[in-house]
Amino acid sequence: MPPGADPQLWSWFIAVDTDKSGHITxxxxxxxxxxGDWTPFDLDTVKxxxxxxxxxxxxxxxxxxxxGLWKYVQDWQGVFKHFDRDRSGSIDGQELRDALTQFGFNLSPPLLDLVQKKYGELLRAPF
Ligand SMILES: [Ca+2]
Ligand SMILES: [Ca+2]
Structure with missing residues (x-):
């Protein structure tokens, strides 16, 4: 375990790193x-x-x-309903943009557009 690492986070990391390569694919x-105990995400969302x-x-x-990823998944589950303003069960492009900004991700406008086009409608309520 790396010095100063959160033991619980580390145990999650090694559980996910099934081939023990030291990184997660x-x-x-x-x-x-x-x-695992995490709520299902589709492969596009994983990517x-x-x-x-x-x-x-x-x-x-x-x-x-x-x-960062772990914190994001927890935050995502906690605030999903807040951003799914129209209660459609999915987050649309504008809702996604607001959510990412709220989480502190400073994606460049072209990358945001790409994320929005490719994935905005695919992100589903994880519960
Ligand atoms: Ca691995
Ligand atoms: Ca990396």
Missing amino acids: AKELEKALIN LLMTIFDTDRSGTIGFNEFA
Whole structure:
């Protein structure tokens, strides 16, 4: 375990990192989100999360990156209803944009547009 790491977070990380490679791939994350205690997310959502949180662009999620991802999933579940203003059960483009801004993600306008086009309508209520 890295010095100063949150033990609970670390235990989640090694549980998700099933091949013990020290980093999490999209496949490992997808499995964890579907079979673990986390609420199911579809593969497109998993890939979106990978894109956002793989801050060093290594193609995988390391422990430091996992901390951000974990917090995001918890925040997401907590505030989803708040942003799903029309109670449609999904978050539309504008709602997604507001949510990401609220979480402190400063995505560039072109990336926001891409996220919005590709994934905005696919993000479903996780409960
Ligand atoms: Ca791995
Ligand atoms: Ca990475």
